[in-house]
Amino acid sequence: STVGGCRMIYALYIFNRTGSCIHFSEWHRTRPVPNAEQRDQEFKLMAGFLYSLKQFITTLSTKKENDSLICYKTNKYKLHYYETATGQRLAITTDLTVPDMRDELQKLYSAFFVEYVIKDPLYTPNTVISNPLFKENLDKWIKKLPAYATQPPYS
Amino acid sequence: MVVYALWVINKTGGLIFDREFASGLPELSTNAFLKFASAFHTQHAIAAQLSPVPDCKGIEVIEAECFKLFCYETPTAIKFIVITDSTVQVVDSLLRDIYQLYSDYVLKNPFYEVEQPIRVEHWETKLAQLVGEWNV
Numbered sequence: 001s002t003v004g005g006c007r008m009i010y011a012l013y014i015f016n017r018t019g020s021c022i023h024f025s026e027w028h029r030t031r032p033v034p035n036a037e038q039r040d041q042e043f044k045l046m047a048g049f050l051y052s053l054k055q056f057i058t059t060l061s062t063k064k065e066n067d068s069l070i071c072y073k074t075n076k077y078k079l080h081y082y083e084t085a086t087g088q089r090l091a092i093t094t095d096l097t098v099p100d101m102r103d104e105l106q107k108l109y110s111a112f113f114v115e116y117v118i119k120d121p122l123y124t125p126n127t128v129i130s131n132p133l134f135k136e137n138l139d140k141w142i143k144k145l146p147a148y149a150t151q152p153p154y155s
Numbered sequence: 156m157v158v159y160a161l162w163v164i165n166k167t168g169g170l171i172f173d174r175e176f177a178s179g180l181p182e183l184s185t186n187a188f189l190k191f192a193s194a195f196h197t198q199h200a201i202a203a204q205l206s207p208v209p210d211c212k213g214i215e216v217i218e219a220e221c222f223k224l225f226c227y228e229t230p231t232a233i234k235f236i237v238i239t240d241s242t243v244q245v246v247d248s249l250l251r252d253i254y255q256l257y258s259d260y261v262l263k264n265p266f267y268e269v270e271q272p273i274r275v276e277h278w279e280t281k282l283a284q285l286v287g288e289w290n291v
Binding site (some may be wrong): 010026028029030031046047049052053055056057060061062063064066067068069070071072074075076077079093095111120129155 | 179204207218246
């Protein structure tokens with residue numbers, strides 16, 4: 001049975017400017033766990049999909065390249081999007097009750113990505129993030145957000 | 156609150172109707188619209204594939220800075236897509252009314268073949284009236 005009106009954060013994807021996935025975290029997974037290859041396919045699909053949505057929006061908008069995807073909703077989940085000036089793309093999937101997460105994504109970028117990744121002298125730009133501090137601190141912060149529930153909605 | 160345009164897409168992703176009701180979108184050729192319809196059709200399906208939870212049906216709303224796009228997919232896989240300005244919150248009733256008009260004036264028209272481009276005068280008149288009420 002589902003817990004009605006329960007807020008939930010499902011997953012976070014970070015892509016670099018060429019579309020490679022440099023970070024992925026997930027919480028409350030309900031679909032079967034994929035193997036590494038399926039995982040890779042999923043990242044490629046998400047990256048391509050976000051890119052095509054971006055093209056779609058810039059063509060339809062009067063602001064052209066200055067317009068950007070804010071979020072999209074389906075009947076079951078919502079995806080919030082934030083692209084930095086350097087081309088890093090952050091996408092977070094949540095349930096439908098979670099309101100706009102742009103501020104959180106901006107915060108995520110400046111407080112964690114910039115601090116633990118960009119400022120890390122051992123990090124090569126555009127590669128997969130391996131700094132455990134990034135993942136741990138990000139995880140702790142996400143779990144403290146009001147949008148994150150501790151009880152999975154599907155049992 | 157402005158409704159800029161309506162698109163109707165058939166179950167294979169073909170654009171069967173497009174109408175602009177208010178200016179606010181860039182000038183685009185018919186070809187561009189056909190490409191869009193097909194692109195959206197694919198995106199709608201991919202969003203369902205990428206869902207973190209089961210039973211996802213596809214995109215219902217896209218929010219950009221300058222506009223919003225709302226999609227209603229009927230049980231027969233026809234998609235009604237309405238593009239509005241960014242102040243609009245909800246267009247459920249408009250989409251249902253459009254579907255109603257489609258059922259009454261398009262589907263019940265004996266000369267209309269399903270999945271084909273819609274060229275039915277009554278539908279266009281009624282539609283213009285309906286959207287006119289929204290755009291006041």
